Amino acid sequence: MSKTIIIFFGPPGSGKGTQAEMLAKKTEWKKISTGDLFRAEIADRTKLGKLADKYLKVGKLVPDKVILTLVEQGLKQKTSGFIFDGFPRNRRQLNDLLTIFKKALKKNDRVYALEVAVSDKEVKQRLGQRRVCACGKVYHLVYNPPINQGVCDICGGKLFTRNDDKVKVIIYRLKIYRKVGEPILNYWQKFGKLIKINGEQPISKIHNDIMEKLKQLKHDYH
Ligand code: ADP
Ligand code: ADP
Ligand code: ZN
Numbered sequence: 001m002s003k004t005i006i007i008f009f010g011p012p013g014s015g016k017g018t019q020a021e022m023l024a025k026k027t028e029w030k031k032i033s034t035g036d037l038f039r040a041e042i043a044d045r046t047k048l049g050k051l052a053d054k055y056l057k058v059g060k061l062v063p064d065k066v067i068l069t070l071v072e073q074g075l076k077q078k079t080s081g082f083i084f085d086g087f088p089r090n091r092r093q094l095n096d097l098l099t100i101f102k103k104a105l106k107k108n109d110r111v112y113a114l115e116v117a118v119s120d121k122e123v124k125q126r127l128g129q130r131r132v133c134a135c136g137k138v139y140h141l142v143y144n145p146p147i148n149q150g151v152c153d154i155c156g157g158k159l160f161t162r163n164d165d166k167v168k169v170i171i172y173r174l175k176i177y178r179k180v181g182e183p184i185l186n187y188w189q190k191f192g193k194l195i196k197i198n199g200e201q202p203i204s205k206i207h208n209d210i211m212e213k214l215k216q217l218k219h220d221y222h
Helices: 016-027 034-043 047-058 064-074 091-104 120-128 167-190 203-221
Strands: 004-009 030-033 081-085 110-117 130-132 138-140 194-198
Touching: 004 016, 004 167, 016 030, 016 081, 016 138, 016 203, 030 034, 030 064, 034 047, 034 064, 034 081, 047 064, 047 167, 064 091, 091 167, 110 167, 110 203, 120 130, 120 167, 167 194, 194 203
Parallel strands: 004 081, 004 110, 030 081, 110 194
Antiparallel strands: 130 138
């Protein structure tokens, strides 16, 4: 059976996590979210978590070598597809991923980059009002609020603000994305593997757009 691999791109706050989660639910493909993996390690106070925390706090990228081990572990899961959220984030990580794909992928497997395009202004608006739960569920105070204020719909946990969602850190993360993340989209564009989505629409509309694009791809190929 062939595999599909979808790699989400977009600035912090573009809705990658939200959309990756919805896509994973619908397709049963496995989601590999490097940010979530780090936050889990930090919560568990592992050695890796302690190291990663120093970077996440200030919005810097965790060293590439550390990421690679996590990604390779994630790719061992049995599934008909993977959804990447937050990786690769620079040229070096892209090269590492391409090396892994070369070894692991078969001829009929398909890889696509999916860009969720959102302006800097919208990013700041969204991240300023993002609230999260320890279980991983993400909310927005206005656009995607929980049923009961301050409480997670899924697990009843208390919602909190991520400690990297502070204005100064948001601006820094955005700068890194524009400088070293966005340019690697050229690679996918060159090979006709880039799917662009307008990220400034309601959450459900973006999800529908993504499903439509994926259906079209299937059609082209079979
Ligand atoms: P956002 O969803 O706001 O873009 P993420 O949850 O993807 O944020 O990432 C949060 C932080 O985790 C990043 O600022 C960075 O410190 C770290 N991180 C996540 N993925 C990577 C990666 N591929 N390379 C380096 N650092 C990463
Ligand atoms: P990313 O993973 O790219 O950092 P998230 O999925 O965490 O982005 O979304 C960032 C914030 O914006 C969250 O508070 C989320 O609820 C909200 N959000 C996500 N998609 C949309 C959308 N299409 N319109 C408005 N708010 C959104
Ligand atoms: Zn929860």
